[in-house]
Amino acid sequence: MAAAAPRRRDTPPPRTGGTEAATLRGFLDYLRASVAAKAEDAPEPQVRTAGVPSGTNLLGLVHHLTHVERATFLGVRVTDWQATFQAPAEDSVAEVVARYREAVESANRVLDECTDLGAQVPGRGGKGPSVRWALTHMIEETGRHAGHADILREQIDGGTGR
Known part of the structure; x- marks a missing residue:
């Protein structure tokens, strides 16, 4: 185990606007920020080391979520x-986290154009x-992977909080 990371102050759930879209996007952005924060200053090689028998590691979770963002909102196919x-x-930790943040920004640009939550995500060919x-x-x-990230980061260096 590396030197203990400073405890992060827990960030409370977001106060969102009164619309359904504002609430959904507020909570999603809250979770996205939490995931990025868990990985952004995690030490090598522990950030890539499996913390559980399935092989899951903290940086891998961020990389995975990058692909999920791109597939869900940008229509990028994952085989x-x-x-x-x-x-x-x-790829360094900073590069993987930056790529995640770029995917989130691209997804948010798509979502900024969506005024009807019942409509299909644009650009997906129907x-x-x-x-x-x-x-x-x-x-x-x-949210599921943010919980995994919490546990993996605590195993790495004792870092807790959102």
């Missing part, structure tokens, strides 16, 4: 989801999910 759980060895479904799915997916 091997299992492979997305391993970040490329040549085959995409509704915006409401996509947002709900991303909250579920990001």
Whole structure:
């Protein structure tokens, strides 16, 4: 175990606007920021080291979520989801986190154009999910992996908090 990381102050859930879209996007952005913060200053090689028997590691979670963002909101096809759980060895922690943040920014630009949560996510050729479904799915997916990230980061250096 590396030197103990400073304890982060817990960030309370977001205060969002009164609309359904503002609430969904507020919670998704809250979770996205939490995931990025867990990985951004994590030490090598521990950030790539499996913390559980399944092989899950902190940087791999961020890399995976990058692919999920791109697939869900940008229509990027993924042929091997299992492979997305391993970040490329040549990429630094900062590069993987930056790529995640770029995917989030691109997804948010798409969402900024969506005024009807019941409409399909644009740019998917009529085959995409509704915006409401996509947002709900991303909250579920990001929330699930944010919990994993919490545990993995604590195993790495004792870092806790959001």
